[in-house]
Amino acid sequence: MSISAVGDVIYLQGPCRVEDAETLVALLQKSRKVTLDVSTCESLHAAVVQAILAFEGQIVGAPTNGFLGEFVVPALGRTIQP
Amino acid sequence: MTDELLEAFLIEGRELTAQAADDLVALARAPGDKARLDRCFRAVHTLKGSVGLFDLPAMGRVLHVAEDQLERLRRGEGDGQGLFEPLIEVVDQVDRWLDALERSEALPPDAAEVSQRLIDRLTSAGAPSSVVQQTGEIAIHYAPRADAYFAGDDPMAIIAGVPGLRDLKVSPREPFGDLARYDPFTCNLVIEAVSTAARTDVEAALRWVKDQVELSIVAPVAAGAVENGEAEGFGRTIRVEAGRIDRLADLTGELVIAKNGLSDLASQIEGLADGRAIAQALRAQQARIDRLVGDLHGTVSKVRLTPLAPLFGRFPRLVRETARALGKSADFEIDGGEIEVDKAVVDGLFEPLLHVLRNALDHGVEAPEARRAAGKSETGSLRLSARTVGEQVLIEVADDGAGIDPARIRDLAVARDLIAPSAAQALDDRGAVDLIFLPGFSTASSVSEVSGRGVGMDAVRTTVGRLGGRVEIVSRAGQGSTIRILLPISMVLTKVMVVACGDERYGLTLDDVVETTRVPADRIVPIRGGHAFQQREQVIPLVRLANLVGAESHARGGAERVVVARVGDEVVGFAVDAIVERMDAAVRPMSGLLAGARGVVGSTLLANGAVLMILDLQELIP
Structure with missing residues (x-):
């Protein structure tokens, strides 16, 4: 289980795979005002990235994975409306 | 917009x-x-x-x-x-x-x-060829297919595998639309990235999705150079709508006329008791205004000068298209685009030059086979050039084609009833070649779709004539033809008043004209074998213009139409049959046999193509 919700925070943990996109979308469709915590995330499948992009999820946390922390999180932050 | x-x-x-x-x-x-x-x-x-x-x-x-x-x-x-x-x-x-x-x-x-x-x-x-070694940065544009997720691809993992990543951007390929119906498994992403790795390595990392990837080279250094280059290219210029410049030129012209009235006024004041001092002051002031108006006139004329380059620049494409349509090939060379001439000349030259260039390709440059047979290169050469010759600009269109055969032109002109056979034979070769400028010659001859547009060389000559220039053609059999168009650089338009004497029309430069008036017959008195009339305390000699130029006059008796003009130091009234119009004209000095004609400063073309003589009043007065 790499996606879990606690209150208004959704935790993305470990490797997030293509099937996790469905879970995430379901959560995001329920409550749009959520924060996505990626601090313990190891990788994000493109389908998950795309869902975050579509629902304009607010990202917090600095993942240790280089590609994720250096490129993906900033790229998602770039497109999110303030 | x-x-x-x-x-x-x-x-x-x-x-x-x-x-x-x-x-x-x-x-x-x-x-x-x-x-x-x-x-x-x-x-x-x-x-x-x-x-x-x-x-x-x-x-x-x-x-x-x-x-x-x-x-x-x-x-x-x-x-x-x-x-x-x-x-x-x-x-x-x-x-x-x-x-x-x-x-x-x-x-x-x-x-x-x-x-x-x-x-x-x-x-x-x-x-790109496979051996290219690229040291610059590579921009990656990766748009995965919509079924990428179903196919088991993870575009994120794929892009993560690209070496030397420096930047990443993700965006939807299409708007997401209604999020309540969001499909998590349809890929709708565009991934853009920059890599500093060698192109071959980037290509290797993306080899499985290369049909969805575009690579291009980023050049941050060059971008800076571009900005600088552009900055250097900008001169200190502004674009002004041509109409405003024309208005400025018009106003300057009006000022010239208004100024002319001052000198007459000064003379009248001089005649008054105690008027001498004021008249002198007025004349001094007038001289100053004279100088300023002259300066203004010159400056406005210069403002109207624009380079030929934008006009010339329109032709390469048209020449290429024409050549292709005719199945010919020709190198087109342009020279002298930097030369500046009056805007009216630039504007008026497009049609004539286009026609001349098309003609050169159509009738001048031969088909490749014919050129080969004649020992020439298959590709013809066409050259459009401009250079200044004194106060004029010489524009030439030269081709290295077959040239114009005078005998053939004679035959064609005779066949089309444009000239009598005997007259045609009497012409020398140069005169025969000149026949192509006759109305009705080229429209009939240009059967081909390219140059046959109802515009003939006669239209070229008329248009150039209206711009104050002339056209001639030099042709050498087998070596090509050159059309030479000689035009004034600064088309200072002269304000001309057109008057009628009988059936003839004459032009008077408005610079000379003080006023126009009607003089009733009873105010005209005979003086020493001539006539005169009185106007505002001044006795003005009256001459009949028709008599001076040897024209018939339809004098009706009764009031006379009189143009009062300054001739040297004198004011003289010229009786005419009618004052037809005022116009702006490019006056050409008389050339050839008429160069020495007395009483004529030059000529201009009327809209209908007729020649209008501009009179030199000073020379006409006996």
Whole structure:
């Protein structure tokens, strides 16, 4: 289980795979005002990235994975409306 | 889009396409010319930027790809073989689209299709070869297919595998739409990234999805150079609508006339008791105004000078199209575009030059087989050049074709009843060649679709004549023809008053005219064998213009129409039958046999092609 919700925070943990996109979308469709915590995330499948992009999820946390922390999180932050 | 913006874009766009086409043609011959390549890139780059101001996606897309390809060449990638020709086509197409925009403010319906075809040609011609070693940064544009997730691809993992990543951007390929119906498994992403790795390594990392990836070269350093280059290119100039300049010129002309009245006023004041001192002061002031008006006149004429380059720049494409339509090939060379001439001349020359160039390709330059048989290179040569000759500019269109056969011209002119056989035989060869300028000659002869547009060489001669110039043709059998157009550089338009004496019309320069008036017969008195009339305390001698020029007069008796004019130090009334109109005309000095004609300063052409003599009143007065 790499996606879990606690209150208004959704935790993305470990490797997030293509099937996790469905879970995430379901959560995001329920409550749009959520924060996505990626601090313990190891990788994000493109389908998950795309869902975050579509629902304009607010990202917090600095993942240790280089590609994720250096490129993906900033790229998602770039497109999110303030 | 606003009209003004579009208008400015059309002007600038034409200059840029002309510039780019010119450079590309030269580059096709000498691909190593770095300066030309840079300049061409800048032109296309600027053009693409300007297109962005309007909603012209078809034009923007193809220019974008063209710019990319030029950029590749600038980075030393590839030698441009096979690329220049499609690039020229792109620039020509853009130029055609500019014409369409001017006509209908929209691109033709097939624009998107044409654009895509050109893009395909550009990208296939410019496809990178496998051995290219690239040291610059690589831009990656990766648009995974919609079924990528189903197919088991993770585009994120794929891009993560690209070596030397420096930047990443993700965006939806299409808007997400209604999020309540969001499908998590349909891929809707565009991934853009920059890599500092070698191109071959990037290609290797993306080899499984290469059909969904576009690579291009990023050049941050070059971008800076472009900005600088453009800044240098800007002179301290402003674009002013031509109508305003014309208005300025008109006002200056009116000022000249108003100023002329002062001198008459000074004379009248001089005649008054105690008027001498005031008259002198007035004359001094008048001399000053004279000088200023003269200066103003000269400056306004200079403002109207514009370089020939934008006009010349419109022809390369038209020449290429014409040559293609005729199945001929010709190198087209342009020289002297930097020469500045009056705006009216630049504006008026497009049609005549186009006709002359088409004629040269149609009737001058031979078909490739004929050229080979004549021992010439298959590619003809066509040259449009301008140079100044004193106060005039000489524009020449020279071809290295077959030349004009005087015997054939004689036959054609006789066959078309334009000239009697005996008269034709009496002409020397040069005179015979000149027959092509007769009305009805070329319209009938140009059967081909290209030059037969109902405009003949006679129209060329008339148009050039109205601009104050003349056309002649020099031809050598087998070696080609040269059309020479000699025009005034500064077309200072002279204000002319057209008067009638009997059936004849004459022009008087308005500079001389003080006023026009009607004088009742009873105010005309005979004086010493002549006549005179009194006006505002002044006795003005009256002469009949018809008598001076030897014309018939339809004098009706009763009141006389009189033009009061200054002749030397005197004011003289000239009785005419009618005052027809005032006009602005380019007055040409008399040439040839008439150069020594007394009483004539020059001539100008009326709208109907008739010649109007401009009289020199001073010389006419006995």
